Amino acid sequence: MPYTTVIVRKARTFVPREASAAAADLRAMASEGRELTTRLRAVSTQLASSWEGRSSVRFLDGFQGQPPAGDSSALWFDAQSHRVSSMTVTTWETVPETVWVPES
Secondary structure, eight states: OOEEEEEEEEEEEEOOTHHHHHHHHHHHHHHHHHHHHHHHHHHHHHHHHHOOSHHHHHHHHHHTTHHHHHHHHHHHHHHHHHHHHTOOEEEEEEEEEEEEOOOO
């Protein structure tokens, strides 16, 4: 019998269907974060120009770190969107394969 059927494992790699939707959601969150950070900077500028004294200094000291934190979060969401959109999954399947077996 020159041919025989054997079971072999084959890898199948693909991008999950959910990846593009999840990546789009993450990009939207990054965009919203940038918009909020811009608005936060505007509020900070308004307060800094119209409010004086120790209360202003105390409040604005803690407030100044928030816009950069917002920028950092937006960058993180962007990075995750790229990571998710390029994600692949590999599954292993067993398939029958006919192979030549030389006669002895």
